[in-house]
Amino acid sequence: MMRMVRSTLALLLAAAVLYGMQHTRPLYSDITSPIVASGGMNKRVEARAFALSLDSARVARVLNVETFGKSKTYTSSGVWVVVEGEAEAKFETLGLTSGEWLSRSGVRHVLTDRVPATIGMMPGDVYQPGLPRRVLLMFEVPEDAVAGGTVVVAPTKLLPLDDEIRIATNVSGKDIEPAITIRRTEERPPWTVLPQR
Amino acid sequence: MDSSPAKVTSTRRGYWLSMMALVVALPAALAVQTWGSIKDWRSQHLRQPLSASLGQPIDYAGANWTVTRFTRLAGSAGSTVVLAEFEALAADPKALGSVPCEVRLSDGSGREWRPTLFADPVVRKQYPEAEQRSLCGGMAFAATEPGKPARMAASFSIPPAASGLTLSIALYSGLPSYLIVSEPRT
Incomplete structure:
Protein backbone atom coordinates (compact mmCIF):
# COMPACT_ATOMS: atom_id res chain seq x y z
CA MET A 1 0.00 0.00 0.00
CA MET A 2 2.77 2.41 1.04
CA ARG A 3 4.65 1.59 -2.16
CA MET A 4 1.63 2.53 -4.24
CA VAL A 5 1.20 5.83 -2.38
CA ARG A 6 4.91 6.63 -2.89
CA SER A 7 4.68 5.88 -6.62
CA THR A 8 1.59 8.06 -6.99
CA LEU A 9 3.27 10.95 -5.13
CA ALA A 10 6.40 10.65 -7.28
CA LEU A 11 4.24 10.68 -10.40
CA LEU A 12 2.34 13.77 -9.24
CA LEU A 13 5.59 15.53 -8.34
CA ALA A 14 7.06 14.74 -11.75
CA ALA A 15 3.91 16.04 -13.46
CA ALA A 16 4.03 19.23 -11.37
CA VAL A 17 7.72 19.78 -12.23
CA LEU A 18 7.05 19.23 -15.95
CA TYR A 19 4.06 21.59 -15.84
CA GLY A 20 6.17 24.25 -14.12
CA MET A 21 8.99 23.85 -16.63
CA GLN A 22 6.58 24.05 -19.55
CA HIS A 23 5.10 27.32 -18.32
CA THR A 24 8.37 29.02 -17.31
CA ARG A 25 10.37 27.95 -20.38
CA PRO A 26 11.97 31.03 -21.98
CA LEU A 27 11.44 31.58 -25.69
CA TYR A 28 14.31 30.85 -28.07
CA SER A 29 14.48 34.57 -28.82
CA ASP A 30 14.96 35.23 -25.09
CA ILE A 31 17.72 32.65 -24.74
CA THR A 32 19.63 34.05 -27.72
CA SER A 33 18.86 37.73 -27.17
CA PRO A 34 21.78 40.20 -27.19
CA ILE A 35 23.83 40.84 -24.06
CA VAL A 36 22.88 44.41 -23.18
CA ALA A 37 25.02 47.12 -21.57
CA SER A 38 23.10 50.29 -20.69
CA GLY A 39 23.99 53.85 -19.81
CA GLY A 40 23.16 57.51 -20.26
CA MET A 41 24.35 60.43 -22.36
CA ASN A 42 27.97 61.64 -22.01
CA LYS A 43 29.09 58.39 -20.42
CA ARG A 44 31.28 55.71 -21.94
CA VAL A 45 29.24 52.52 -21.97
CA GLU A 46 31.30 49.34 -22.27
CA ALA A 47 30.10 46.14 -23.90
CA ARG A 48 32.34 43.09 -24.22
CA ALA A 49 33.63 43.94 -27.71
CA PHE A 50 33.10 47.68 -28.07
CA ALA A 51 32.44 50.91 -26.19
CA LEU A 52 30.13 53.77 -27.10
CA SER A 53 29.44 57.23 -25.76
CA LEU A 54 26.87 59.70 -27.08
CA ASP A 55 27.29 63.41 -26.50
CA SER A 56 24.61 65.00 -28.69
CA ALA A 57 21.04 64.16 -29.68
CA ARG A 58 19.16 66.79 -31.69
CA VAL A 59 15.71 66.76 -33.21
CA ALA A 60 14.62 68.75 -36.30
CA ARG A 61 11.67 68.93 -38.65
CA VAL A 62 13.84 69.30 -41.76
CA LEU A 63 17.24 67.79 -42.56
CA ASN A 64 19.59 69.48 -45.02
CA VAL A 65 22.57 67.53 -46.31
CA GLU A 66 25.45 69.41 -47.96
CA THR A 67 27.89 67.22 -49.85
CA PHE A 68 30.72 68.96 -51.69
CA GLY A 69 28.72 72.07 -52.53
CA LYS A 70 25.46 70.28 -53.35
CA SER A 71 22.61 70.66 -50.92
CA LYS A 72 19.59 68.42 -50.56
CA THR A 73 16.62 68.93 -48.27
CA TYR A 74 14.85 66.01 -46.61
CA THR A 75 11.37 66.64 -45.26
CA SER A 76 9.40 64.17 -43.19
CA SER A 77 5.91 63.61 -41.86
CA GLY A 78 7.68 62.96 -38.57
CA VAL A 79 10.95 64.43 -37.30
CA TRP A 80 14.66 63.78 -37.76
CA VAL A 81 16.80 62.69 -34.81
CA VAL A 82 20.54 63.29 -35.28
CA VAL A 83 22.81 61.65 -32.73
CA GLU A 84 26.58 62.04 -32.41
CA GLY A 85 29.07 60.22 -30.25
CA GLU A 86 32.22 58.15 -30.21
CA ALA A 87 32.72 54.40 -30.65
CA GLU A 88 35.74 52.19 -30.14
CA ALA A 89 36.44 48.51 -30.70
CA LYS A 90 38.06 46.97 -27.64
CA PHE A 91 39.84 43.82 -28.77
CA GLU A 92 39.41 43.32 -32.50
CA THR A 93 38.41 45.26 -35.59
CA LEU A 94 34.65 45.35 -35.99
CA GLY A 95 31.82 47.09 -37.77
CA LEU A 96 28.74 48.51 -36.09
CA THR A 97 26.01 47.76 -38.57
CA SER A 98 22.90 48.02 -36.45
CA GLY A 99 21.51 51.23 -34.99
CA GLU A 100 17.97 51.70 -33.70
CA TRP A 101 15.90 54.35 -32.00
CA LEU A 102 13.83 52.62 -29.33
CA SER A 103 10.82 54.71 -28.36
CA ARG A 104 9.40 54.77 -24.86
CA SER A 105 6.48 52.64 -26.05
CA GLY A 106 8.91 49.97 -27.29
CA VAL A 107 8.73 50.65 -31.04
CA ARG A 108 12.07 50.32 -32.82
CA HIS A 109 13.06 52.61 -35.69
CA VAL A 110 16.12 51.61 -37.71
CA LEU A 111 18.64 54.09 -39.13
CA THR A 112 17.35 56.07 -42.07
CA ASP A 113 18.37 54.89 -45.51
CA ARG A 114 17.21 58.11 -47.18
CA VAL A 115 20.44 60.01 -46.54
CA PRO A 116 23.39 58.92 -48.76
CA ALA A 117 26.06 56.87 -47.06
CA THR A 118 28.78 59.23 -48.31
CA ILE A 119 28.32 61.21 -45.11
CA GLY A 120 30.21 58.48 -43.24
CA MET A 121 27.45 57.27 -41.00
CA MET A 122 28.02 54.54 -38.49
CA PRO A 123 27.10 51.41 -40.51
CA GLY A 124 29.70 52.09 -43.20
CA ASP A 125 32.61 52.51 -40.84
CA VAL A 126 35.10 50.06 -39.39
CA TYR A 127 36.25 50.50 -35.81
CA GLN A 128 39.81 49.63 -34.84
CA PRO A 129 40.94 48.72 -31.29
CA GLY A 130 42.55 51.68 -29.57
CA LEU A 131 41.36 54.18 -32.20
CA PRO A 132 38.06 55.73 -31.10
CA ARG A 133 36.16 57.50 -33.86
CA ARG A 134 33.13 59.74 -34.10
CA VAL A 135 29.78 58.23 -35.00
CA LEU A 136 26.78 59.85 -36.65
CA LEU A 137 23.34 58.25 -36.46
CA MET A 138 20.23 59.61 -38.14
CA PHE A 139 16.69 58.41 -37.55
CA GLU A 140 13.37 59.44 -39.07
CA VAL A 141 10.72 58.87 -36.41
CA PRO A 142 7.17 60.00 -35.53
CA GLU A 143 7.13 63.02 -33.24
CA ASP A 144 5.57 61.06 -30.38
CA ALA A 145 8.47 58.54 -30.48
CA VAL A 146 11.08 61.17 -29.58
CA ALA A 147 10.63 61.82 -25.87
CA GLY A 148 12.57 59.39 -23.70
CA GLY A 149 13.98 57.53 -26.69
CA THR A 150 16.93 55.17 -26.39
CA VAL A 151 19.69 54.59 -28.95
CA VAL A 152 20.48 50.90 -29.45
CA VAL A 153 23.74 50.00 -31.21
CA ALA A 154 25.07 46.52 -32.03
CA PRO A 155 27.70 45.04 -34.35
CA THR A 156 24.96 43.03 -36.05
CA LYS A 157 21.38 41.96 -35.48
CA LEU A 158 22.05 38.49 -36.86
CA LEU A 159 24.36 36.87 -34.32
CA PRO A 160 22.82 35.37 -31.15
CA LEU A 161 24.23 36.52 -27.81
CA ASP A 162 26.05 39.40 -29.45
CA ASP A 163 26.82 42.70 -27.70
CA GLU A 164 24.32 45.53 -27.62
CA ILE A 165 24.65 48.97 -26.06
CA ARG A 166 21.60 50.99 -25.07
CA ILE A 167 21.98 54.66 -24.25
CA ALA A 168 18.98 56.56 -22.91
CA THR A 169 18.92 60.02 -24.48
CA ASN A 170 17.87 63.17 -22.71
CA VAL A 171 15.62 64.33 -25.56
CA SER A 172 12.38 65.78 -24.25
CA GLY A 173 10.46 65.93 -27.51
CA LYS A 174 9.67 69.62 -27.00
CA ASP A 175 12.98 71.08 -28.14
CA ILE A 176 12.50 70.54 -31.89
CA GLU A 177 14.62 72.69 -34.20
CA PRO A 178 13.14 73.89 -37.51
CA ALA A 179 16.09 72.53 -39.51
CA ILE A 180 19.49 70.89 -39.08
CA THR A 181 22.23 70.83 -41.70
CA ILE A 182 24.78 68.02 -42.01
CA ARG A 183 27.78 69.31 -43.93
CA ARG A 184 30.23 66.83 -45.43
CA THR A 185 33.84 67.89 -44.79
CA GLU A 186 37.30 66.64 -45.67
CA GLU A 187 38.35 66.63 -42.05
CA ARG A 188 37.83 64.20 -39.20
CA PRO A 189 35.06 63.56 -38.45
CA PRO A 190 33.92 63.98 -42.05
CA TRP A 191 30.80 65.97 -41.11
CA THR A 192 29.64 69.02 -39.18
CA VAL A 193 26.17 69.43 -37.71
CA LEU A 194 24.87 72.99 -38.13
CA PRO A 195 23.82 75.26 -36.53
CA GLN A 196 26.52 74.49 -33.99
CA ARG A 197 25.56 74.52 -30.35
CA MET B 1 5.60 -14.87 -12.95
CA ASP B 2 8.94 -16.68 -12.86
CA SER B 3 10.94 -15.48 -9.87
CA SER B 4 13.54 -18.22 -9.73
CA PRO B 5 17.05 -17.13 -8.61
CA ALA B 6 18.44 -17.88 -12.08
CA LYS B 7 15.86 -15.62 -13.76
CA VAL B 8 16.45 -12.79 -11.24
CA THR B 9 20.24 -12.96 -11.80
CA SER B 10 19.78 -12.85 -15.57
CA THR B 11 17.47 -9.80 -15.33
CA ARG B 12 19.92 -7.96 -13.07
CA ARG B 13 22.80 -8.75 -15.39
CA GLY B 14 20.81 -7.42 -18.34
CA TYR B 15 19.99 -4.24 -16.41
CA TRP B 16 23.58 -3.47 -15.48
CA LEU B 17 24.88 -4.34 -18.95
CA SER B 18 22.35 -1.88 -20.39
CA MET B 19 23.44 0.79 -17.93
CA MET B 20 27.10 0.28 -18.82
CA ALA B 21 26.28 0.35 -22.54
CA LEU B 22 24.48 3.64 -21.95
CA VAL B 23 27.60 5.12 -20.34
CA VAL B 24 29.54 4.34 -23.53
CA ALA B 25 26.78 4.95 -26.07
CA LEU B 26 25.66 8.36 -24.80
CA PRO B 27 29.06 10.13 -25.02
CA ALA B 28 29.72 8.33 -28.33
CA ALA B 29 26.41 9.60 -29.76
CA LEU B 30 27.23 13.12 -28.56
CA ALA B 31 30.72 12.94 -30.06
CA VAL B 32 29.43 11.72 -33.44
CA GLN B 33 26.72 14.38 -33.49
CA THR B 34 29.07 17.24 -32.63
CA TRP B 35 32.24 16.08 -34.45
CA GLY B 36 31.84 18.62 -37.26
CA SER B 37 31.41 21.47 -34.79
CA ILE B 38 34.40 20.27 -32.72
CA LYS B 39 36.55 20.20 -35.88
CA ASP B 40 35.41 23.72 -36.82
CA TRP B 41 36.11 24.98 -33.29
CA ARG B 42 39.58 23.38 -33.31
CA SER B 43 40.47 25.00 -36.63
CA GLN B 44 39.28 28.37 -35.34
CA HIS B 45 40.73 28.29 -31.83
CA LEU B 46 43.48 25.67 -31.49
CA ARG B 47 45.83 27.04 -34.08
Whole structure:
Protein backbone atom coordinates (compact mmCIF):
# COMPACT_ATOMS: atom_id res chain seq x y z
CA MET A 1 0.00 0.00 0.00
CA MET A 2 2.77 2.41 1.04
CA ARG A 3 4.65 1.59 -2.16
CA MET A 4 1.63 2.53 -4.24
CA VAL A 5 1.20 5.83 -2.38
CA ARG A 6 4.91 6.63 -2.89
CA SER A 7 4.68 5.88 -6.62
CA THR A 8 1.59 8.06 -6.99
CA LEU A 9 3.27 10.95 -5.13
CA ALA A 10 6.40 10.65 -7.28
CA LEU A 11 4.24 10.68 -10.40
CA LEU A 12 2.34 13.77 -9.24
CA LEU A 13 5.59 15.53 -8.34
CA ALA A 14 7.06 14.74 -11.75
CA ALA A 15 3.91 16.04 -13.46
CA ALA A 16 4.03 19.23 -11.37
CA VAL A 17 7.72 19.78 -12.23
CA LEU A 18 7.05 19.23 -15.95
CA TYR A 19 4.06 21.59 -15.84
CA GLY A 20 6.17 24.25 -14.12
CA MET A 21 8.99 23.85 -16.63
CA GLN A 22 6.58 24.05 -19.55
CA HIS A 23 5.10 27.32 -18.32
CA THR A 24 8.37 29.02 -17.31
CA ARG A 25 10.37 27.95 -20.38
CA PRO A 26 11.97 31.03 -21.98
CA LEU A 27 11.44 31.58 -25.69
CA TYR A 28 14.31 30.85 -28.07
CA SER A 29 14.48 34.57 -28.82
CA ASP A 30 14.96 35.23 -25.09
CA ILE A 31 17.72 32.65 -24.74
CA THR A 32 19.63 34.05 -27.72
CA SER A 33 18.86 37.73 -27.17
CA PRO A 34 21.78 40.20 -27.19
CA ILE A 35 23.83 40.84 -24.06
CA VAL A 36 22.88 44.41 -23.18
CA ALA A 37 25.02 47.12 -21.57
CA SER A 38 23.10 50.29 -20.69
CA GLY A 39 23.99 53.85 -19.81
CA GLY A 40 23.16 57.51 -20.26
CA MET A 41 24.35 60.43 -22.36
CA ASN A 42 27.97 61.64 -22.01
CA LYS A 43 29.09 58.39 -20.42
CA ARG A 44 31.28 55.71 -21.94
CA VAL A 45 29.24 52.52 -21.97
CA GLU A 46 31.30 49.34 -22.27
CA ALA A 47 30.10 46.14 -23.90
CA ARG A 48 32.34 43.09 -24.22
CA ALA A 49 33.63 43.94 -27.71
CA PHE A 50 33.10 47.68 -28.07
CA ALA A 51 32.44 50.91 -26.19
CA LEU A 52 30.13 53.77 -27.10
CA SER A 53 29.44 57.23 -25.76
CA LEU A 54 26.87 59.70 -27.08
CA ASP A 55 27.29 63.41 -26.50
CA SER A 56 24.61 65.00 -28.69
CA ALA A 57 21.04 64.16 -29.68
CA ARG A 58 19.16 66.79 -31.69
CA VAL A 59 15.71 66.76 -33.21
CA ALA A 60 14.62 68.75 -36.30
CA ARG A 61 11.67 68.93 -38.65
CA VAL A 62 13.84 69.30 -41.76
CA LEU A 63 17.24 67.79 -42.56
CA ASN A 64 19.59 69.48 -45.02
CA VAL A 65 22.57 67.53 -46.31
CA GLU A 66 25.45 69.41 -47.96
CA THR A 67 27.89 67.22 -49.85
CA PHE A 68 30.72 68.96 -51.69
CA GLY A 69 28.72 72.07 -52.53
CA LYS A 70 25.46 70.28 -53.35
CA SER A 71 22.61 70.66 -50.92
CA LYS A 72 19.59 68.42 -50.56
CA THR A 73 16.62 68.93 -48.27
CA TYR A 74 14.85 66.01 -46.61
CA THR A 75 11.37 66.64 -45.26
CA SER A 76 9.40 64.17 -43.19
CA SER A 77 5.91 63.61 -41.86
CA GLY A 78 7.68 62.96 -38.57
CA VAL A 79 10.95 64.43 -37.30
CA TRP A 80 14.66 63.78 -37.76
CA VAL A 81 16.80 62.69 -34.81
CA VAL A 82 20.54 63.29 -35.28
CA VAL A 83 22.81 61.65 -32.73
CA GLU A 84 26.58 62.04 -32.41
CA GLY A 85 29.07 60.22 -30.25
CA GLU A 86 32.22 58.15 -30.21
CA ALA A 87 32.72 54.40 -30.65
CA GLU A 88 35.74 52.19 -30.14
CA ALA A 89 36.44 48.51 -30.70
CA LYS A 90 38.06 46.97 -27.64
CA PHE A 91 39.84 43.82 -28.77
CA GLU A 92 39.41 43.32 -32.50
CA THR A 93 38.41 45.26 -35.59
CA LEU A 94 34.65 45.35 -35.99
CA GLY A 95 31.82 47.09 -37.77
CA LEU A 96 28.74 48.51 -36.09
CA THR A 97 26.01 47.76 -38.57
CA SER A 98 22.90 48.02 -36.45
CA GLY A 99 21.51 51.23 -34.99
CA GLU A 100 17.97 51.70 -33.70
CA TRP A 101 15.90 54.35 -32.00
CA LEU A 102 13.83 52.62 -29.33
CA SER A 103 10.82 54.71 -28.36
CA ARG A 104 9.40 54.77 -24.86
CA SER A 105 6.48 52.64 -26.05
CA GLY A 106 8.91 49.97 -27.29
CA VAL A 107 8.73 50.65 -31.04
CA ARG A 108 12.07 50.32 -32.82
CA HIS A 109 13.06 52.61 -35.69
CA VAL A 110 16.12 51.61 -37.71
CA LEU A 111 18.64 54.09 -39.13
CA THR A 112 17.35 56.07 -42.07
CA ASP A 113 18.37 54.89 -45.51
CA ARG A 114 17.21 58.11 -47.18
CA VAL A 115 20.44 60.01 -46.54
CA PRO A 116 23.39 58.92 -48.76
CA ALA A 117 26.06 56.87 -47.06
CA THR A 118 28.78 59.23 -48.31
CA ILE A 119 28.32 61.21 -45.11
CA GLY A 120 30.21 58.48 -43.24
CA MET A 121 27.45 57.27 -41.00
CA MET A 122 28.02 54.54 -38.49
CA PRO A 123 27.10 51.41 -40.51
CA GLY A 124 29.70 52.09 -43.20
CA ASP A 125 32.61 52.51 -40.84
CA VAL A 126 35.10 50.06 -39.39
CA TYR A 127 36.25 50.50 -35.81
CA GLN A 128 39.81 49.63 -34.84
CA PRO A 129 40.94 48.72 -31.29
CA GLY A 130 42.55 51.68 -29.57
CA LEU A 131 41.36 54.18 -32.20
CA PRO A 132 38.06 55.73 -31.10
CA ARG A 133 36.16 57.50 -33.86
CA ARG A 134 33.13 59.74 -34.10
CA VAL A 135 29.78 58.23 -35.00
CA LEU A 136 26.78 59.85 -36.65
CA LEU A 137 23.34 58.25 -36.46
CA MET A 138 20.23 59.61 -38.14
CA PHE A 139 16.69 58.41 -37.55
CA GLU A 140 13.37 59.44 -39.07
CA VAL A 141 10.72 58.87 -36.41
CA PRO A 142 7.17 60.00 -35.53
CA GLU A 143 7.13 63.02 -33.24
CA ASP A 144 5.57 61.06 -30.38
CA ALA A 145 8.47 58.54 -30.48
CA VAL A 146 11.08 61.17 -29.58
CA ALA A 147 10.63 61.82 -25.87
CA GLY A 148 12.57 59.39 -23.70
CA GLY A 149 13.98 57.53 -26.69
CA THR A 150 16.93 55.17 -26.39
CA VAL A 151 19.69 54.59 -28.95
CA VAL A 152 20.48 50.90 -29.45
CA VAL A 153 23.74 50.00 -31.21
CA ALA A 154 25.07 46.52 -32.03
CA PRO A 155 27.70 45.04 -34.35
CA THR A 156 24.96 43.03 -36.05
CA LYS A 157 21.38 41.96 -35.48
CA LEU A 158 22.05 38.49 -36.86
CA LEU A 159 24.36 36.87 -34.32
CA PRO A 160 22.82 35.37 -31.15
CA LEU A 161 24.23 36.52 -27.81
CA ASP A 162 26.05 39.40 -29.45
CA ASP A 163 26.82 42.70 -27.70
CA GLU A 164 24.32 45.53 -27.62
CA ILE A 165 24.65 48.97 -26.06
CA ARG A 166 21.60 50.99 -25.07
CA ILE A 167 21.98 54.66 -24.25
CA ALA A 168 18.98 56.56 -22.91
CA THR A 169 18.92 60.02 -24.48
CA ASN A 170 17.87 63.17 -22.71
CA VAL A 171 15.62 64.33 -25.56
CA SER A 172 12.38 65.78 -24.25
CA GLY A 173 10.46 65.93 -27.51
CA LYS A 174 9.67 69.62 -27.00
CA ASP A 175 12.98 71.08 -28.14
CA ILE A 176 12.50 70.54 -31.89
CA GLU A 177 14.62 72.69 -34.20
CA PRO A 178 13.14 73.89 -37.51
CA ALA A 179 16.09 72.53 -39.51
CA ILE A 180 19.49 70.89 -39.08
CA THR A 181 22.23 70.83 -41.70
CA ILE A 182 24.78 68.02 -42.01
CA ARG A 183 27.78 69.31 -43.93
CA ARG A 184 30.23 66.83 -45.43
CA THR A 185 33.84 67.89 -44.79
CA GLU A 186 37.30 66.64 -45.67
CA GLU A 187 38.35 66.63 -42.05
CA ARG A 188 37.83 64.20 -39.20
CA PRO A 189 35.06 63.56 -38.45
CA PRO A 190 33.92 63.98 -42.05
CA TRP A 191 30.80 65.97 -41.11
CA THR A 192 29.64 69.02 -39.18
CA VAL A 193 26.17 69.43 -37.71
CA LEU A 194 24.87 72.99 -38.13
CA PRO A 195 23.82 75.26 -36.53
CA GLN A 196 26.52 74.49 -33.99
CA ARG A 197 25.56 74.52 -30.35
CA MET B 1 5.60 -14.87 -12.95
CA ASP B 2 8.94 -16.68 -12.86
CA SER B 3 10.94 -15.48 -9.87
CA SER B 4 13.54 -18.22 -9.73
CA PRO B 5 17.05 -17.13 -8.61
CA ALA B 6 18.44 -17.88 -12.08
CA LYS B 7 15.86 -15.62 -13.76
CA VAL B 8 16.45 -12.79 -11.24
CA THR B 9 20.24 -12.96 -11.80
CA SER B 10 19.78 -12.85 -15.57
CA THR B 11 17.47 -9.80 -15.33
CA ARG B 12 19.92 -7.96 -13.07
CA ARG B 13 22.80 -8.75 -15.39
CA GLY B 14 20.81 -7.42 -18.34
CA TYR B 15 19.99 -4.24 -16.41
CA TRP B 16 23.58 -3.47 -15.48
CA LEU B 17 24.88 -4.34 -18.95
CA SER B 18 22.35 -1.88 -20.39
CA MET B 19 23.44 0.79 -17.93
CA MET B 20 27.10 0.28 -18.82
CA ALA B 21 26.28 0.35 -22.54
CA LEU B 22 24.48 3.64 -21.95
CA VAL B 23 27.60 5.12 -20.34
CA VAL B 24 29.54 4.34 -23.53
CA ALA B 25 26.78 4.95 -26.07
CA LEU B 26 25.66 8.36 -24.80
CA PRO B 27 29.06 10.13 -25.02
CA ALA B 28 29.72 8.33 -28.33
CA ALA B 29 26.41 9.60 -29.76
CA LEU B 30 27.23 13.12 -28.56
CA ALA B 31 30.72 12.94 -30.06
CA VAL B 32 29.43 11.72 -33.44
CA GLN B 33 26.72 14.38 -33.49
CA THR B 34 29.07 17.24 -32.63
CA TRP B 35 32.24 16.08 -34.45
CA GLY B 36 31.84 18.62 -37.26
CA SER B 37 31.41 21.47 -34.79
CA ILE B 38 34.40 20.27 -32.72
CA LYS B 39 36.55 20.20 -35.88
CA ASP B 40 35.41 23.72 -36.82
CA TRP B 41 36.11 24.98 -33.29
CA ARG B 42 39.58 23.38 -33.31
CA SER B 43 40.47 25.00 -36.63
CA GLN B 44 39.28 28.37 -35.34
CA HIS B 45 40.73 28.29 -31.83
CA LEU B 46 43.48 25.67 -31.49
CA ARG B 47 45.83 27.04 -34.08
CA GLN B 48 49.49 26.13 -34.34
CA PRO B 49 51.81 29.01 -35.21
CA LEU B 50 54.74 28.60 -37.61
CA SER B 51 57.17 31.31 -36.64
CA ALA B 52 59.46 33.10 -39.10
CA SER B 53 61.36 36.37 -39.06
CA LEU B 54 61.31 39.24 -41.53
CA GLY B 55 62.93 38.17 -44.81
CA GLN B 56 63.15 34.51 -43.82
CA PRO B 57 61.42 32.12 -46.27
CA ILE B 58 59.19 29.44 -44.74
CA ASP B 59 57.09 26.62 -46.25
CA TYR B 60 53.40 26.87 -45.47
CA ALA B 61 50.20 25.58 -47.10
CA GLY B 62 51.87 24.47 -50.34
CA ALA B 63 53.92 27.63 -50.91
CA ASN B 64 57.17 29.22 -49.80
CA TRP B 65 56.35 32.45 -47.95
CA THR B 66 58.53 35.46 -47.19
CA VAL B 67 57.48 38.61 -45.36
CA THR B 68 59.54 41.27 -47.13
CA ARG B 69 58.43 44.43 -45.35
CA PHE B 70 57.01 45.14 -41.88
CA THR B 71 57.14 48.84 -41.27
CA ARG B 72 55.40 51.61 -39.31
CA LEU B 73 54.34 54.90 -40.88
CA ALA B 74 52.74 58.01 -39.42
CA GLY B 75 49.09 57.77 -40.47
CA SER B 76 46.30 60.31 -40.54
CA ALA B 77 44.31 61.47 -37.50
CA GLY B 78 47.02 60.49 -35.05
CA SER B 79 47.05 56.82 -35.99
CA THR B 80 49.99 54.67 -36.99
CA VAL B 81 49.89 52.69 -40.22
CA VAL B 82 51.62 49.33 -40.35
CA LEU B 83 52.47 48.19 -43.86
CA ALA B 84 53.25 44.51 -44.35
CA GLU B 85 54.38 43.17 -47.70
CA PHE B 86 54.78 39.46 -48.31
CA GLU B 87 55.17 37.03 -51.19
CA ALA B 88 54.54 33.35 -51.75
CA LEU B 89 56.15 31.07 -54.31
CA ALA B 90 53.79 28.21 -55.07
CA ALA B 91 54.34 25.29 -57.44
CA ASP B 92 50.72 25.60 -58.54
CA PRO B 93 49.52 29.15 -57.81
CA LYS B 94 46.13 28.57 -59.47
CA ALA B 95 45.33 25.85 -56.91
CA LEU B 96 45.72 28.42 -54.11
CA GLY B 97 43.66 31.00 -55.99
CA SER B 98 40.38 29.85 -54.49
CA VAL B 99 41.63 29.31 -50.92
CA PRO B 100 40.44 32.00 -48.47
CA CYS B 101 43.25 33.75 -46.65
CA GLU B 102 43.18 35.73 -43.42
CA VAL B 103 45.75 38.36 -42.44
CA ARG B 104 45.77 39.86 -38.96
CA LEU B 105 47.98 42.07 -36.84
CA SER B 106 48.02 41.61 -33.07
CA ASP B 107 49.86 43.29 -30.22
CA GLY B 108 51.25 42.15 -26.90
CA SER B 109 48.00 42.84 -25.07
CA GLY B 110 45.94 40.58 -27.33
CA ARG B 111 44.28 43.25 -29.46
CA GLU B 112 43.78 42.26 -33.09
CA TRP B 113 43.50 44.43 -36.21
CA ARG B 114 42.18 43.49 -39.64
CA PRO B 115 43.69 45.10 -42.74
CA THR B 116 42.07 48.35 -43.80
CA LEU B 117 39.96 48.20 -46.94
CA PHE B 118 41.48 51.38 -48.35
CA ALA B 119 45.12 52.17 -47.68
CA ASP B 120 45.93 55.30 -45.70
CA PRO B 121 47.12 58.24 -47.90
CA VAL B 122 50.63 57.79 -46.46
CA VAL B 123 50.87 54.32 -48.09
CA ARG B 124 49.65 55.75 -51.38
CA LYS B 125 52.31 58.44 -51.16
CA GLN B 126 55.32 56.48 -49.93
CA TYR B 127 54.66 52.97 -51.26
CA PRO B 128 52.36 53.32 -54.31
CA GLU B 129 53.40 49.89 -55.58
CA ALA B 130 52.26 48.21 -52.33
CA GLU B 131 48.86 49.85 -52.62
CA GLN B 132 48.30 48.11 -55.95
CA ARG B 133 48.98 44.65 -54.53
CA SER B 134 46.26 42.18 -53.60
CA LEU B 135 45.58 41.58 -49.94
CA CYS B 136 46.15 37.84 -49.59
CA GLY B 137 45.28 34.69 -51.54
CA GLY B 138 42.60 34.82 -54.23
CA MET B 139 43.53 37.31 -56.94
CA ALA B 140 47.20 37.37 -55.95
CA PHE B 141 47.64 33.65 -56.73
CA ALA B 142 45.17 33.52 -59.60
CA ALA B 143 47.08 36.22 -61.50
CA THR B 144 50.53 34.66 -60.93
CA GLU B 145 52.39 32.43 -63.38
CA PRO B 146 54.03 29.23 -62.07
CA GLY B 147 57.59 29.89 -60.96
CA LYS B 148 56.88 33.51 -60.07
CA PRO B 149 56.03 34.68 -56.54
CA ALA B 150 52.58 36.09 -55.75
CA ARG B 151 53.17 39.49 -54.20
CA MET B 152 50.73 40.70 -51.54
CA ALA B 153 50.42 43.59 -49.09
CA ALA B 154 48.26 44.56 -46.13
CA SER B 155 48.06 47.83 -44.24
CA PHE B 156 46.68 48.28 -40.75
CA SER B 157 45.56 51.31 -38.78
CA ILE B 158 46.65 51.05 -35.14
CA PRO B 159 47.27 53.31 -32.13
CA PRO B 160 50.88 54.59 -31.99
CA ALA B 161 51.43 53.08 -28.52
CA ALA B 162 50.70 49.50 -29.64
CA SER B 163 53.78 47.33 -29.12
CA GLY B 164 54.88 43.73 -29.56
CA LEU B 165 53.27 43.52 -33.00
CA THR B 166 52.86 40.17 -34.75
CA LEU B 167 51.64 39.63 -38.30
CA SER B 168 49.70 36.40 -38.87
CA ILE B 169 48.76 34.83 -42.20
CA ALA B 170 46.36 31.89 -42.29
CA LEU B 171 45.30 30.02 -45.43
CA TYR B 172 42.19 27.95 -44.74
CA SER B 173 43.79 24.92 -46.45
CA GLY B 174 46.74 25.19 -44.06
CA LEU B 175 44.76 25.37 -40.80
CA PRO B 176 45.26 24.71 -37.94
CA SER B 177 48.79 25.90 -38.80
CA TYR B 178 49.33 29.56 -39.54
CA LEU B 179 52.28 31.79 -40.19
CA ILE B 180 53.49 34.44 -37.73
CA VAL B 181 56.17 37.09 -38.12
CA SER B 182 57.02 39.49 -35.32
CA GLU B 183 57.83 43.13 -35.84
CA PRO B 184 61.62 43.55 -36.05
CA ARG B 185 63.15 45.35 -33.09
CA THR B 186 64.77 48.61 -33.99
